[in-house]
Amino acid sequence: MLKVPNHQVAGHQAGDGKLGPLVDDSGHFCKPLQSDDRGSKEVFFYTSFSSNTNIPNHIRRFFPTFHGTQLIEASNGSGKQPHLVLQDIFFGRLNPSIMDIKIGSRTWDPEASEDYIQKCFMKDTKRSSLALGFRIDGLQIYESEGSGFWKPDRQLIHEFTAEDVRLVLRKFVSSNSSAGVDPDCTFASTVYGGSGGILAQLLELKEWFEHQTIFHFYSCSVLMVCEKESVVKEMSSGAEVKLVDFAHVVEGKGIIDHNFLGGLCSLIKFISEILTCSDVHTAKASLQDPRKNYIYTNCDTDN
């Protein structure tokens, strides 16, 4: 009944005798507890978050539902091992496009060991975290029935510059996401925009992060999900934001999570710019040629 997930874009992956998460056919995502203190830290977070009555419901929906821990036959054949049983975010999704974005210019908490800080610091500097306040950690973008998904390998993702990140965020909402083509941002207004879109969800999260002093979320990811086919069929875009990976969450001790908030605001700015840009061009295109619904040209924004 348990199998390797179809839509995992980052983190340890099961298969080939390796330990990784498994999903069942009723919407559960079983994540093996990491053997060092990261496993216990993540259990502690989910337990404490679930029982904390100060988390508003409109914020709770951004977190996977927690169903406790369970001994489950591990994917690497090592027998029954403790797993977190969580909501499978992609359950029932048709060809979801997914981005895993690790938030924060720094991915280590101040209580971490010197060695660990040094390791993370090097990674944050080398990748885009330090510069952008976030980095893309994994992605798959649905292209078409024929070509399936664009899922660049880890090495390529690790080398993303600020401009690559900008491009990939545009590809995520484009009907022409193949290499070498200017992304058309066709789906920007439905996936990123609108009252239920990704930008609105990120802004809701931002508002909470401006006030909450309960947790600091180091090395935690924002998952952005959408289904382009649904947009084409004029159904909902399935645009959804979820927070995942809580092995480095620490207590906030009365201080806001300025590291997460800063990075989140930076991501929001990138997405707002894509929306502004695609709005401008949609409007322009409609004026010039009412048969065209969108057009892409370079969009320079001033500040």
Place this chain on the structure above:
Amino acid sequence: MLKVPNHQVAGHQAGDGKLGPLVDDSGHFCKPLQSDDRGSKEVFFYTSFSSNTNIPNHIRRFFPTFHGTQLIEASNGSGKQPHLVLQDIFFGRLNPSIMDIKIGSRTWDPEASEDYIQKCFMKDTKRSSLALGFRIDGLQIYESEGSGFWKPDRQLIHEFTAEDVRLVLRKFVSSNSSAGVDPDCTFASTVYGGSGGILAQLLELKEWFEHQTIFHFYSCSVLMVCEKESVVKEMSSGAEVKLVDFAHVVEGKGIIDHNFLGGLCSLIKFISEILTCSDVHTAKASLQDPRKNYIYTNCDTDN
């Protein structure tokens, strides 16, 4: 005509043959150019900021007016040296209370040398920058005609914990700021609150930082100023916010300054809590005893 400023709380200070800023009697603050590239960087910032037409006027007022550079007799007797000629922020102020708050959990820019990064990193960790996203770098709080100012020495300020910062931010708006007394936050609603208060000004800055991608302000300070005596005489509180120290400003390259923004939001949260707390107690006190205008008790806030 040039003299050592009366109200300097941080940075290099003139006097005793040392090089430091001087003020004249017509509202100018002359800051010697630092001899390494920090001097030229600060001149570059002021020049570029002054001529940039994308800076809105309501934001420009948060920066000291720039009157160019000039050769001026240096305070250390080394003859004529180049100085930045800036607006003297404290000109005409009567016993101003001042806080110099260095914003950002990190005070070094990504292009700095490894040695410099290491030096700043140690300092940011040891002091409150890493934890709070900002640190108090200097302060003077006016107490009374008899006792003058409370101006703790640098060593004490360098040892401020999160709780000390919270306390000092309350002392800043209290009529009883002496040691060992619970600050009464008498002036919180006039200095921090209100449409012209410090919180409103910080929120205006925050809004700009959510969008501006022109500059990244590393190691830059927010100065908060007020005049308690003016409040007592029922005049304006003179509450003012200014940004100073731009020797480590770098180009934003299309990315928001998430390091500054995160720290600014953290400071905003500290100040909002003081306001909420003092509001609650003012209301409580007025209900219980109409002769009392305020009262202080511990204020625990939930999230």
